[in-house]
Amino acid sequence: MMKSLAIKLLSIVLISSFMFSCAKEDDGIYFDDNSTIIETPVTYSDIENEILTLVNDYRENIGLSTLTTLNIVSNVANGHTEYMIENGKVSHDNFSNRAETLMNNAKAKSVAENVAYGYSTAQGVLNGWLNSPDHKKIIEGSSYTHFGISTACNTKGRNYFTQIFIKK
Numbered sequence: 001m002m003k004s005l006a007i008k009l010l011s012i013v014l015i016s017s018f019m020f021s022c023a024k025e026d027d028g029i030y031f032d033d034n035s036t037i038i039e040t041p042v043t044y045s046d047i048e049n050e051i052l053t054l055v056n057d058y059r060e061n062i063g064l065s066t067l068t069t070l071n072i073v074s075n076v077a078n079g080h081t082e083y084m085i086e087n088g089k090v091s092h093d094n095f096s097n098r099a100e101t102l103m104n105n106a107k108a109k110s111v112a113e114n115v116a117y118g119y120s121t122a123q124g125v126l127n128g129w130l131n132s133p134d135h136k137k138i139i140e141g142s143s144y145t146h147f148g149i150s151t152a153c154n155t156k157g158r159n160y161f162t163q164i165f166i167k168k
Contacts, residue, residue, distance in 0.1 A: 042071040042078075048149045050122035051163065055139060055147070058126065064142055067165070072106045073148025077113070077162040081150040084160045090117040098164065106146075108166035112138045116161040125161050143167045 044052070056066040076098050084090055092115060099111040114135045119125035129135035138144075144165040151161050 040071070040075055042074045042148075044069075044074070044149070045151060047122050047159070048074075048151050051126060051149050051151070051161075052147070054122055054126045055163070058130070058139065062140065064140065065145075067144055067147045070106060070146040070148055070166070073102065073146060073164050073166055074150055075148070076101055077148050077150035077164045078152075080113075080115070080162045081152045081160050084115065084117070084162070085152060085154045088154070090115050090160065102164070102166055106166060107168055108146075110143065110167040111164065112141060112144070112166075113162060113164045114138055115163075116159075118158050119161070120159065125159075129163075138165055141165060141167075 052069055060066055080094070080098060083093065087093075092113065095113060098113070099108070102108040102111050114129050116125050116128055119128060129139060145168045147163060147165045149161070149163045151159055153159055
């Protein structure tokens with residue numbers, strides 16, 4: 001009986017790992033044979049470019065340095081945006097995994113993220129973040145040096161946003 005139960009549990013674990021394991025393409029990040037990250041090209045949409053510009057304009061206007069866009073950060077953000085769309089909710093789920101990926105592969109010393117849902121304009125999402133003390137604190141983080149963005153629509157045409165900030 002115990003042997004049968006152990007075999008069933010092992011089978012469930014193996015099947016689950018095959019069913020729920022992520023393909024390399026799922027997060028937009030690829031690794032070579034030495035497990036070093038290879039950045040994939042990013043094509044930024046108009047709204048993404050506008051968000052990046054608006055955040056930098058805002059930072060500059062309050063006396064902070066502008067941030068450099070880093071494709072690896074946007075690729076990691078894209079993986080999370082797709083995750084939120086698949087799950088139908090805005091979240092910071094698995095943030096520690098994203099932070100670890102960026103620490104290991106982008107040499108980030110610290111990582112923070114802002115997420116949002118439903119805004120139809122870049123200015124709208126920025127205003128939403130700036131009206132939230134926690135999100136605003138991240139945008140105004142004086143130690144951040146780089147950032148990335150991902151925006152995608154769900155099947156109902158509603159936008160999901162993930163913006164990640166790192167200090168290198």
